[in-house]
Amino acid sequence: MPHIPLPPHLPGITGLLEYRQDTAEPIRGLTQLILRGESTLTFAERELIASLVSHRNECRFCTAAHSAVTDILIGESDTCTLVKENYETAPVSDKMKALLHIAALTQRGGRFVTESAVTRAKNAGASDLEIHDTVLIAALFCFYNKYVDGLATQLPDDPAYFKALGERIAVSYGRRPEGYEHSILDH
Amino acid sequence: MPHITLPEGIPGIRSLAAYRPDTGKFLYQWAQSLLRGGDSPLSEAERELIAAYVSYKNECTFCYSSHAAAARFLFQDQGAVVDVVLSNYQQAPISEKMKALLHIAGKVQADARSVLDEDVAEARNRGANDRDIHDTVLIAATFCMFNRYVDGLGTITPSAEDRDTWDAMGARMGTIGYVPPK
Numbered sequence: 001m002p003h004i005p006l007p008p009h010l011p012g013i014t015g016l017l018e019y020r021q022d023t024a025e026p027i028r029g030l031t032q033l034i035l036r037g038e039s040t041l042t043f044a045e046r047e048l049i050a051s052l053v054s055h056r057n058e059c060r061f062c063t064a065a066h067s068a069v070t071d072i073l074i075g076e077s078d079t080c081t082l083v084k085e086n087y088e089t090a091p092v093s094d095k096m097k098a099l100l101h102i103a104a105l106t107q108r109g110g111r112f113v114t115e116s117a118v119t120r121a122k123n124a125g126a127s128d129l130e131i132h133d134t135v136l137i138a139a140l141f142c143f144y145n146k147y148v149d150g151l152a153t154q155l156p157d158d159p160a161y162f163k164a165l166g167e168r169i170a171v172s173y174g175r176r177p178e179g180y181e182h183s184i185l186d187h
Numbered sequence: 188m189p190h191i192t193l194p195e196g197i198p199g200i201r202s203l204a205a206y207r208p209d210t211g212k213f214l215y216q217w218a219q220s221l222l223r224g225g226d227s228p229l230s231e232a233e234r235e236l237i238a239a240y241v242s243y244k245n246e247c248t249f250c251y252s253s254h255a256a257a258a259r260f261l262f263q264d265q266g267a268v269v270d271v272v273l274s275n276y277q278q279a280p281i282s283e284k285m286k287a288l289l290h291i292a293g294k295v296q297a298d299a300r301s302v303l304d305e306d307v308a309e310a311r312n313r314g315a316n317d318r319d320i321h322d323t324v325l326i327a328a329t330f331c332m333f334n335r336y337v338d339g340l341g342t343i344t345p346s347a348e349d350r351d352t353w354d355a356m357g358a359r360m361g362t363i364g365y366v367p368p369k
Contacts, residue, residue: 003307003324004317016321022220023325030213037209058300102339110247110338118190128191132207135339143332150291150299150324 003151009183011154011161012061016147018180032173034137041130043170044073045096048083049103049137055084056107059145061155066141068166095124099134106138161185190341197368198343199249200333205368214333218365221329227322232261233285235360236272237292237326243273244296247334249344254330256350256357284313288323295327 006015017024035046047070054062067084071077082090087100098121105112113135121131156162164184168176176184194205204211222234229237235258242250255273259266271279276289287310294301307320315323345352 001304003302003304004321019321020325022224023217026213026216026220030210030217033213034210106335106339109245110335110340113190113339113341115188115190115341129207131191132203132340136210136336139332139335139339142335143328146295146299146328146331147325148299150295150302150328151321152302152304 002153006151006153007180008154009186010180011156012065013144013148013153014180014184015153016151028173028175031140034133034140035173039130039133040127041099041133042073044070045092045099046133046137047073048080048092048096049100049134050141051080052083052087052100053103053107053138053141054145056104057142057145057149059149061148061153062141062145064155064162065165065169068162069169072166072170093124095121095126095130098124099126099130102131102134103138106135107142110135110139158185188341189343190339193340193342196343198345199253199337200342201368202342203336203340208367211367215365215367217329218333221322221326223364226318228316228318229288229322230261231361232258234322234326235261236269236281236285237289237323238330239269240272240276240289241292241296241327241330242334244293245331245334247330247338248347249337249342250330250334252345252347252353253356253360256353257360258357259354260357260361282313284310284315284319287313288315288319291320291323292327295324296331299324299328 006019010018017028036043039046047066051063051066051070054066067080070080074080079091083092083100087097102113102117102121105114105117118131161184168184189202193202197205204215222238223231227234235254239251239254239258242254251273255269258269262268268279268281272281272289276286291302291306291310294306310320
């Protein structure tokens with residue numbers, strides 16, 4: 001049971017973003033910009049960062065949602081699975097391995113991001129902006145994971161829920177045009 | 188030394204908002220709504236105290252020093268309570284409700300899944316309502332983000348002992364709030 005009353009048809013983060021809208025607005029705006037805005041990192045690359053961090057934080061809702069959207073964007077589920085298991089041997093570029101390593105360090109704490117981890121990323125071709133965005137995405141997912149789990153939000157057990165959510169966020173993190181009166185599965 | 192080339196001479200979060208103003212604008216709006224927004228049952232001073240406490244636990248010198256300074260400014264002549272809270276909140280002259288909320292904030296910082304029903308029930312017994320619980324978790328989770336962003340990129344941090352610099356920052360935060368650099 002969530003620690004505060006939340007609408008049962010809005011599990012995980014969705015009920016929280018409807019509960020308090022003055023903070024939800026910049027949170028959504030930032031998320032849309034950093035994950036779907038212009039970047040030299042693809043949507044899928046950025047979602048791999050989100051999935052890895054959520055997995056490391058053992059946040060089941062966020063890991064399921066971001067793994068679902070990653071799988072949709074890539075077109076298969078092996079890459080995300082392998083990144084979560086061990087990004088160093090996963091089928092991603094050397095640059096992505098280096099950025100995922102920075103994300104993993106950020107998940108533990110900002111002071112764990114070493115100069116050598118950053119140098120590794122730069123040597124693999126990462127720009128300052130890509131490094132910046134990686135740290136910000138990883139930090140943002142630590143926020144989301146702790147918000148979702150700190151209030152003990154509901155975890156759907158129906159994989160169809162995460163497939164539907166993945167399809168939605170593959171496109172946009174903005175507010176749903178159809179509103180929040182119904183479950184994402186009712187459309 | 189910052190890990191990437193940031194605008195010179197600017198410390199902490201401000202250097203990151205100067206480096207990337209489009210994300211910076213949302214981050215400052217988030218902080219302003221969270222810590223100054225009108226309808227929280229927690230006072231601005233109490234919200235800054237939770238932010239400082241979580242940042243202290245995350246060992247983020249920039250964030251805990253600046254938010255402790257903001258809390259001291261907002262607590263006015265009760266300002267000495269802030270340093271006591273950082274070292275041992277159970278002994279601090281704060282309400283029993285705030286002690287229960289700081290306990291929850293600490294658990295969110297360490298492992299958010301460790302916030303138990305009993306922790307929330309105890310906070311409610313001590314007068315916390317839904318918004319108190321929600322806002323405490325939101326502030327704690329938010330500062331787990333800011334702390335990682337600020338330290339993860341190695342931003343400039345004045346010495347923790349430089350009270351004049353922090354007090355000036357705290358006074359600014361306590362008066363004009365969170366306004367992004369131009």
